[in-house]
Amino acid sequence: MLPGAKVVPCATLKDVFERVTVKDADVAVVPIENSLAGSVAEHYDMLLAHELFVQQEFLLRIEHNLIAAPGVKTGQVRKVYSHPVALEQCREFFRKNRNVQAVPFYDTAGSVAHVLRERMQDAAAIAGKRAADVYGGKVLRAGLEDNKQNFTRFFLLRRDRRVLVGADKTSIAFALRNIPGALFKALSVFALRDINLTRIESRPIQGRPWEYVFFADYLRGENEAAERALGHLREIADFVKVLGIYPAAGKKR
Amino acid sequence: MLPGAKVVPCATLKDVFERVTVKDADVAVVPIENSLAGSVAEHYDMLLAHELFVQQEFLLRIEHNLIAAPGVKTGQVRKVYSHPVALEQCREFFRKNRNVQAVPFYDTAGSVAHVLRERMQDAAAIAGKRAADVYGGKVLRAGLEDNKQNFTRFFLLRRDRRVLVGADKTSIAFALRNIPGALFKALSVFALRDINLTRIESRPIQGRPWEYVFFADYLRGENEAAERALGHLREIADFVKVLGIYPAAGKKR
Numbered sequence: 001m002l003p004g005a006k007v008v009p010c011a012t013l014k015d016v017f018e019r020v021t022v023k024d025a026d027v028a029v030v031p032i033e034n035s036l037a038g039s040v041a042e043h044y045d046m047l048l049a050h051e052l053f054v055q056q057e058f059l060l061r062i063e064h065n066l067i068a069a070p071g072v073k074t075g076q077v078r079k080v081y082s083h084p085v086a087l088e089q090c091r092e093f094f095r096k097n098r099n100v101q102a103v104p105f106y107d108t109a110g111s112v113a114h115v116l117r118e119r120m121q122d123a124a125a126i127a128g129k130r131a132a133d134v135y136g137g138k139v140l141r142a143g144l145e146d147n148k149q150n151f152t153r154f155f156l157l158r159r160d161r162r163v164l165v166g167a168d169k170t171s172i173a174f175a176l177r178n179i180p181g182a183l184f185k186a187l188s189v190f191a192l193r194d195i196n197l198t199r200i201e202s203r204p205i206q207g208r209p210w211e212y213v214f215f216a217d218y219l220r221g222e223n224e225a226a227e228r229a230l231g232h233l234r235e236i237a238d239f240v241k242v243l244g245i246y247p248a249a250g251k252k253r
Numbered sequence: 254m255l256p257g258a259k260v261v262p263c264a265t266l267k268d269v270f271e272r273v274t275v276k277d278a279d280v281a282v283v284p285i286e287n288s289l290a291g292s293v294a295e296h297y298d299m300l301l302a303h304e305l306f307v308q309q310e311f312l313l314r315i316e317h318n319l320i321a322a323p324g325v326k327t328g329q330v331r332k333v334y335s336h337p338v339a340l341e342q343c344r345e346f347f348r349k350n351r352n353v354q355a356v357p358f359y360d361t362a363g364s365v366a367h368v369l370r371e372r373m374q375d376a377a378a379i380a381g382k383r384a385a386d387v388y389g390g391k392v393l394r395a396g397l398e399d400n401k402q403n404f405t406r407f408f409l410l411r412r413d414r415r416v417l418v419g420a421d422k423t424s425i426a427f428a429l430r431n432i433p434g435a436l437f438k439a440l441s442v443f444a445l446r447d448i449n450l451t452r453i454e455s456r457p458i459q460g461r462p463w464e465y466v467f468f469a470d471y472l473r474g475e476n477e478a479a480e481r482a483l484g485h486l487r488e489i490a491d492f493v494k495v496l497g498i499y500p501a502a503g504k505k506r
Binding site: 033034035036037038039041084088104106147149151180181183184185187188190191194195196197198199200201202203204206207208209210212 | 286287288289290291292294295337357359400402404433434436437438440441443444447448449450451452453454455456457459460461462463465
């Protein structure tokens with residue numbers, strides 16, 4: 001993706017956004033949505049709270065692997081650690097292996113590190129192949145996921161608002177007054193201009209229970225219709241924030 | 254809420270839905286949305302997959318408490334266990350107590366059980382007061398949450414489609430063909446009848462990447478306009494499922 005780039009470890013997702021903001025890092029790459037699990041809600045909140053700009057989107061196929069310490073055989077495994085979402089996506093494995101217990105862990109790669117650090121002989125972890133390489137684990141079984149239609153959408157974020165050639169997709173956030181028909185009116189600014197909304201998501205506004213910020217993506221970069229639609233939306237909405245303008249990624253990789 | 258009711262423990266949220274479905278339990282009460290953290294996405298998926306009906310909604314104020322084993326003093330606490338969402342909602346506490354480490358745990362009440370079972374002298378957990386009573390913990394500090402506007406909305410689910418007197422709110426799920434303006438048309442069935450949509454949420458459709466099911470709530474029970482709006486929506490949508498018709502809960506409790 002970015003050949004020669006140096007990877008900077010961050011303890012929290014907030015760190016990821018702040019390091020780029022304070023110029024400690026040049027870009028951030030964050031998962032924003034999974035085709036099975038849905039939105040990574042906290043990342044939407046972070047996009048709203050920081051002045052970073054989405055410059056690219058990527059779709060990556062997610063593969064889950066059963067990873068254990070070298071020497072451990074599949075038959076020895078009684079506990080499998082991973083993030084709850086990953087465990088949930090490998091339900092068929094646990095149904096077929098009733099004597100294996102799923103143990104929720106904070107993070108997929110972290111669960112590999114944990115199993116290897118503790119030199120567990122009766123446990124494994126579920127994570128991407130790369131975690132096995134990084135922590136010296138062995139892949140006992142690949143492709144553990146129930147559904148192969150498992151993709152995660154990532155955003156590449158930068159401080160500067162540089163729009164790439166061929167950028168044909170826009171992500172925005174907006175909030176509406178709490179009145180009947182408000183969302184219908186907001187969507188009319190796109191529908192009346194034949195602008196294709198590809199996604200809409202709502203998130204609560206902190207401290208104002210049952211009021212929401214909407215996050216929307218639509219297929220239109222920088223042109224007159226897109227500018228007019230945004231102008232029109234600003235008439236209707238309490239606020240509008242453009243999160244990024246970028247080239248739409250292909251449906252498959 | 255239900256005086257005299259027997260509480261049935263369930264290991265997973267799927268169990269909660271299935272026990273009611275197979276008549277092992279009469280009702281289920283599930284959190285569906287928090288005013289700070291947003292939707293409990295998995296519960297929306299479960300509502301879609303099961304034939305249970307929302308009969309009531311409740312809003313409960315969430316209070317986080319610092320809970321430790323009896324005898325442990327606040328000054329001794331170096332680690333605090335809780336669900337990541339609860340930890341995140343007590344950020345101010347961790348900012349003021351730099352020497353205290355937040356440790357993510359699978360569940361709030363479970364973190365209290367863990368700290369007490371292991372008789373930890375340097376650790377505490379964050380959870381509701383009731384968890385302290387149940388597991389014999391001591392509340393070291395109450396009201397640890399940063400934002401007092403912290404409410405969780407719960408659904409009470411039953412097998413039968415009994416609509417209570419005064420039911421003025423409906424929850425539905427629907428899916429749309431992936432064509433421009435589809436959501437705008439879907440919302441028009443409500444807007445053109447002055448029906449107030451109070452919430453809309455989208456979730457991915459399993460196995461069909463980047464297609465979504467919408468979950469919507471609107472203020473209308475069973476009457477002619479509501480029936481016509483639903484009929485109109487069925488003309489536009491691929492499918493429509495009524496999840497429940499119930500009395501709207503007050504904004505405060």
